[in-house]
Amino acid sequence: xxxxxxxxxxxxxxxxxxxxxxxxxxxxxxxxxxxxxxxxxxxxxxxxxxxxxxxxxxxxxxxxxxxxxxxxxxxxxxxxxxxxxxxxxxxxxxxxxxxxxxxxxxxxxxxxxxxxxxxxxxxxxxxxxxxxxxxxxxxxxxxxxxxxxxxxxxxxxxxxxxxxxxxxxxxxxxxxxxxxxxxxxxxxxxxxxxxxxxxxxxxxxxxxxxxxxxxxx
Amino acid sequence: xxxxxxxxxxxxxxxxxxxxxxxxxxxxxxxxxxxxxxxxxxxxxxxxxxxxxxxxxxxxxxxxxxxxxxxxxxxxxxxxxxxxxxxxxxxxxxxxxxxxxxxxxxxxxxxxxxxxxxxxxxxxxxxxxxxxxxxxxxxxxxxxxxxxxxxxxxxxxxxxxxxxxxxxxxxxxxxxxxxxxxxxxxxxxxxxxxxxxxxxxxxxxxxxxxxxxxxxx
Numbered sequence: 478x479x480x481x482x483x484x485x486x487x488x489x490x491x492x493x494x495x496x497x498x499x500x501x502x503x504x505x506x507x508x509x510x511x512x513x514x515x516x517x518x519x520x521x522x523x524x525x526x527x528x529x530x531x532x533x534x535x536x537x538x539x540x541x542x543x544x545x546x547x548x549x550x551x552x553x554x555x556x557x558x559x560x561x562x563x564x565x566x567x568x569x570x571x572x573x574x575x576x577x578x579x580x581x582x583x584x585x586x587x588x589x590x591x592x593x594x595x596x597x598x599x600x601x602x603x604x605x606x607x608x609x610x611x612x613x614x615x616x617x618x619x620x621x622x623x624x625x626x627x628x629x630x631x632x633x634x635x636x637x638x639x640x641x642x643x644x645x646x647x648x649x650x651x652x653x654x655x656x657x658x659x660x661x662x663x664x665x666x667x668x669x670x671x672x673x674x675x676x677x678x679x680x681x682x683x684x685x686x687x688x689x690x691x692x693x694x
Numbered sequence: 695x696x697x698x699x700x701x702x703x704x705x706x707x708x709x710x711x712x713x714x715x716x717x718x719x720x721x722x723x724x725x726x727x728x729x730x731x732x733x734x735x736x737x738x739x740x741x742x743x744x745x746x747x748x749x750x751x752x753x754x755x756x757x758x759x760x761x762x763x764x765x766x767x768x769x770x771x772x773x774x775x776x777x778x779x780x781x782x783x784x785x786x787x788x789x790x791x792x793x794x795x796x797x798x799x800x801x802x803x804x805x806x807x808x809x810x811x812x813x814x815x816x817x818x819x820x821x822x823x824x825x826x827x828x829x830x831x832x833x834x835x836x837x838x839x840x841x842x843x844x845x846x847x848x849x850x851x852x853x854x855x856x857x858x859x860x861x862x863x864x865x866x867x868x869x870x871x872x873x874x875x876x877x878x879x880x881x882x883x884x885x886x887x888x889x890x891x892x893x894x895x896x897x898x899x900x901x902x903x904x905x906x907x908x909x910x911x
Contacts, residue, residue, distance in 0.1 A: 516732040516815045516844060517836025545842055566846055568785060568816040596843065597816055598733050599785040618835035618858060619734025625762055626813065627733060629783055641835060647864055 491604055494572035498579065498607025502590065508690040509590040511606055513630060514614035515623075516596035519640040521548045522673035523614055523682070524591050528555045530683045535589040535690060540578045542570040542595045558582055562592075569600035572607055589690050598627040610689060616641040617648055621655040628662045636667045636685060643672040708821055711789035715796065715824025719807065725907040726807040728823055730847060731831035732840075733813035736857040738765045739890035740831055740899070741808050745772045747900045752806040752907060757795045759787040759812045775799055779809075786817035789824055806907050815844040827906060833858040834865055838872035845879045853884045853902060860889040 502509050514520045528537055538558040541549045544566055552559040560578040562570055575592060582590075592608055594601040613634040615623055618641060624631040631637065637659055644650070652670070659666060669685060671678030719726050731737045745754055755775040758766045761783055769776040777795040779787055792809060799807075809825055811818040830851040832840055835858060841848040848854065854876055861867070873885060886902060888895030 515734065515813070516840055517833075543843065544845070547839060547842065566816070568814070595816070596732070597785070597814055599783070599812070599814055600817065616734075616835065618833065618861065622764060623733055625764065626760065628761070644835065644861065644864065647861065 488603065491572045494576060495605035495607040498572055498576055499609075501579065501584070502607060502609075505584045505587070506693075507584065507587050507590050508693045509592065509608040510610045510612050510686065510689075511592050511594055511601075511608040512612050512614065513594045513598075513601045513634075514596060514616075515598045515619060518596075518614045518616040518619065519673055520593050520596065520614055521551055523638060523640060523671075524593055525551060525555065526673050526676075526679050527591065527683065527686060528552065528557055530679070531589065531687070532557065534687075536587050537589045537591065538582045538587045540570075540575060540582075540590070540592045542574065542593060548593060558587070564595055568595060568597050569604050570594050570606050571604045575606045589686075598623070598630045602630040602633050609693070610635040612636050612638060614638045614640050615655075617644040617650045621651045622658060624655070624658040624662055631659055631666070632662045634663060634666055636669060637663075638682060639668060639670040641672060641674070642670045642677060643674045705820065708789045711793060712822035712824040715789055715793055716826075718796065718801070719824060719826075722801045722804070723910075724801065724804050724807050725910045726809065726825040727827045727829050727903065727906075728809050728811055728818075728825040729829050729831065730811045730815075730818045730851075731813060731833075732815045732836060732844075735813075735831045735833040735836065736890055737810050737813065737831055738768055740855060740857065740888075741810055742768060742772065743890050743893075743896050744808065744900065744903060745769065745774055747896070748806065748904070749774065751904075753804050754806045754808065755799050755804045757787075757792060757799075757807065757809045759791065759810055765810065775804070781812055785812060785814050786821050787811050787823050788821045792823045806903075815840070815847045819847040819850050826910070827852040829853050829855060831855045831857050832872075834861040834867045838868045839875060841872070841875040841879055848876055848883070849879045851880060851883050853886060854880075855899060856885060856887040858889060858891070859887045859894060860891045 539552045542562045560581045562574040562578040756769045759779045777798045779791040779795040
């Protein structure tokens with residue numbers, strides 16, 4: 478007799494764990510965002526701007542998916558609770574890593590959770606981590622063709638931040654081409670151009686995240 | 695009786711396939727480089743500069759690890775043979791993808807093979823693809839702390855190109871900090887700062903690759 482072992486796909490198990498996280502967040506009244514981007518697009522800079530703008534209005538906590546504590550220390554410097562989800566060099570966060578990090582945070586005292594995923598435009602798109610919204614950060618120096626080259630990531634985004642717009646005047650980045658290439662893979666996405674350096678456009682991002690968080694109160 | 699099934703790890707199988715590719719390249723007298731970087735660091739731009747500088751001296755071919763043919767068409771525009779290793783959205787090239795692409799190239803008429811890996815600073819570092827040298831491209835706008843955050847990639851580099859140095863004057867990028875952070879993980883690596891935009895430093899890269907290719911003739 479032949480034996481066939483049917484194993485649950487790893488992604489399906491991850492989805493189950495992510496759904497558990499979502500329930501836990503909802504029960505605690507926490508709105509959570511998953512911040513994804515390629516290395517150096519400005520995930521940490523956007524997070525620091527967000528904390529600075531909203532720290533007195535929301536009880537913010539951060540999970541940092543990383544192998545080193547460089548970004549953890551930057552966030553700690555602003556006085557909010559932060560938990561390092563040490564990926565051990567993995568290319569993405571998964572639901573179990575986030576679950577372990579959540580246990581180290583004072584959930585009852587949090588209303589806004591920001592998760593900084595691993596710097597990677599491919600793998601993180603495949604792993605739900607229980608957050609409510611996916612934020613993808615692109616940046617001007619990366620070029621205007623990235624959405625077509627990394628469609629999986631941009632397809633799953635609820636909002637796309639275009640960071641480092643201060644470089645626009647030194648670059649041949651074509652904003653129309655960028656918007657068009659995003660709309661090809663994700664027609665309804667919100668695009669928010671901003672610069673963490675000169676603060677232009679940051680308010681629009683802050684309004685977006687406030688609106689999202691408040692709609693869940 | 696308990697049965698224990700010992701399976702070969704997938705990376706070990708990949709190493710075997712990579713070693714076969716290396717033998718094939720060596721037999722054909724081809725020098726091959728694996729170009730790795732995060733999205734938008736300038737892999738394709740560096741490859742186009744290399745082709746322009748060396749096309750009359752070497753018989754160049756390119757393998758593009760991608761899901762779309764945007765970069766393939768840019769390379770084709772310079773009149774060299776190019777093969778798309780369609781990754782189907784995978785986060786890295788592996789030896790089998792490269793092997794399949796090699797079959798589509800006229801090996802007897804090639805002396806320099808350039809492989810553009812998937813834009814990702816993590817996964818490609820774990821998969822040998824039979825090439826002789828690993829080239830990692832960083833870029834100024836990504837920031838000077840990347841080598842500490844993506845140590846696996848920088849540890850395996852034979853040379854690190856720092857692209858987009860034309861942005862240095864608009865940025866707080868600290869060259870000393872960057873060099874120091876690379877040397878922490880890879881003390882002997884060669885660092886080549888350049889700008890594909892204003893061509894500064896490109897000659898040093900061309901000298902490096904010529905020297906490497908010629909030492910194998």
